[in-house]
Amino acid sequence: MTEQPAARxxxxxxxxxxxxxxxxRYLFLGYLLSLIGxxxxxxxxxxxxxxxxxxxxxAAATFGISYAPWVLGGPVLSTLADRLRRRRVLVGSDxxxxxxxxxxxxxxxxxxxxxxxxxxxxxFAPPFESARSALLPDVLEGDRYAVGTSLTGxxxxxxxxxxxxxGGVLVLAISARGALLVDAATFFISAALVRWGVxxxxxxVDPTAAPAxxxxxxxxxxxVLTRNKLLLRxxxxxxxxxxxxxxxxxxxxxxxxxxxxxxxxxxLFLAANPVGLIIGGVVIGRLCPPVLRxxxxxxxxxxxxxxxxxxxxxxxxxxxxxxxxxxGFGASYLIPLNVSFVRTVPAAYRGRAFGVAVSGLYACQGLxxxxxxxxxxxxxxxAVVTWSxxxxxxxLLLLGISRLRxxxxxxxxxxxxxxxxxxxxxxxxxxxxxxxxxx
Numbered sequence: 001m002t003e004q005p006a007a008r009x010x011x012x013x014x015x016x017x018x019x020x021x022x023x024x025r026y027l028f029l030g031y032l033l034s035l036i037g038x039x040x041x042x043x044x045x046x047x048x049x050x051x052x053x054x055x056x057x058x059a060a061a062t063f064g065i066s067y068a069p070w071v072l073g074g075p076v077l078s079t080l081a082d083r084l085r086r087r088r089v090l091v092g093s094d095x096x097x098x099x100x101x102x103x104x105x106x107x108x109x110x111x112x113x114x115x116x117x118x119x120x121x122x123x124f125a126p127p128f129e130s131a132r133s134a135l136l137p138d139v140l141e142g143d144r145y146a147v148g149t150s151l152t153g154x155x156x157x158x159x160x161x162x163x164x165x166x167g168g169v170l171v172l173a174i175s176a177r178g179a180l181l182v183d184a185a186t187f188f189i190s191a192a193l194v195r196w197g198v199x200x201x202x203x204x205v206d207p208t209a210a211p212a213x214x215x216x217x218x219x220x221x222x223x224v225l226t227r228n229k230l231l232l233r234x235x236x237x238x239x240x241x242x243x244x245x246x247x248x249x250x251x252x253x254x255x256x257x258x259x260x261x262x263x264x265x266x267x268l269f270l271a272a273n274p275v276g277l278i279i280g281g282v283v284i285g286r287l288c289p290p291v292l293r294x295x296x297x298x299x300x301x302x303x304x305x306x307x308x309x310x311x312x313x314x315x316x317x318x319x320x321x322x323x324x325x326x327x328g329f330g331a332s333y334l335i336p337l338n339v340s341f342v343r344t345v346p347a348a349y350r351g352r353a354f355g356v357a358v359s360g361l362y363a364c365q366g367l368x369x370x371x372x373x374x375x376x377x378x379x380x381x382x383a384v385v386t387w388s389x390x391x392x393x394x395x396l397l398l399l400g401i402s403r404l405r406x407x408x409x410x411x412x413x414x415x416x417x418x419x420x421x422x423x424x425x426x427x428x429x430x431x432x433x434x435x436x437x438x439x
């Protein structure tokens with residue numbers, strides 16, 4: 001018997017239905033290869049720099065440089081995902097990164113040039129990720145998008161682990177320069193998969209907008225977020241929640257030292273949150289019906305910080321790891337939040353909006369880690385974790401209260417409040433395409 005459309009809309013899409021979309025299979029595999037390549041280059045180059053300089057600081061700096069383009073130029077670079085054909089942006093970004101990384105394997109390069117080349121290669125990450133995020137809703141329709149987003153997030157966590165572990169194994173097996181060449185190959189293969197497996201869609205154009213400069217498009221991307229209350233609340237929930245959930249990473253080493261554990265304990269500490277996020281991705285993204293998934297967004301955001309309060313108060317390391325995993329489970333609120341974000345932003349601005357949101361996210365995570373490390377100079381690492389949970393809970397409750405102190409309405413299409421249309425801009429997407437998250 002054929003399942004009725006109404007019945008299908010009441011249940012979550014399946015992984016089989018998601019992978020049945022040919023374009024998604026190619027886009028998914030290409031993304032994982034690019035992500036593994038990102039982690040491989042960080043590990044290989046960090047080892048190469050340390051072997052050349054014997055400086056832990058310079059080795060660590062190679063990691064920071066690879067994230068800098070998101071914070072410094074993410075909103076500008078992401079406009080390319082809206083100005084050009086998105087498949088072309090994906091392919092071009094991977095080809096450029098593969099070429100630069102391959103050149104990094106050339107023997108005898110001075111350190112300053114290697115760091116500059118790493119920065120140049122990293123410049124192509126914002127347009128790639130923005131184009132991929134903007135293209136995915138066109139590839140997956142309905143609840144397939146939510147499940148596909150969950151699946152991508154889970155796989156990204158696994159790919160990061162594989163990239164870090166694989167990088168170390170490759171460095172031991174074939175040297176750091178050999179690992180860089182393997183890394184370059186992952187980008188080239190990703191470019192080929194996207195080129196031959198993804199449809200070349202035309203540029204998403206706003207029919208009311210006149211041709212504009214790159215800077216003007218960047219400003220428009222910021223205005224898309226700042227002029228709409230709904231989007232501000234969505235992005236605020238993203239940034240505030242992740243700000244406090246990420247903070248414990250900044251005190252991982254001293255926190256674990258309080259329990260008398262070494263590097264293995266630090267690894268377990270850092271892995272606990274991703275493990276919880278993977279479990280949450282399956283439960284929330286795959287098993288929860290769409291309506292329930294959206295209703296759970298705000299409660300899950302609150303739940304993501306509560307275990308941190310307990311993690312800093314208990315004296316059993318295994319229990320701490322369990323609390324961090326529960327925090328990661330709560331962070332699966334990002335799945336329905338992402339769906340709401342995509343449905344609210346019009347296609348012509350999707351790449352820029354993603355760029356701004358992700359750039360702010362990286363900035364918040366960096367600020368959280370640095371602030372937590374600084375606070376640990378004045379209090380114990382466990383106290384920092386507890387205060388991260390307490391302050392995060394307070395901040396998220398204030399976001400909820402701000403909705404209640406709005407106009408008193410609780411529409412099903414708004415996570416915290418309805419968009420402010422008093423400026424005459426109107427909704428950013430047709431009413432039939434808008435969907436909220438926090439009830």
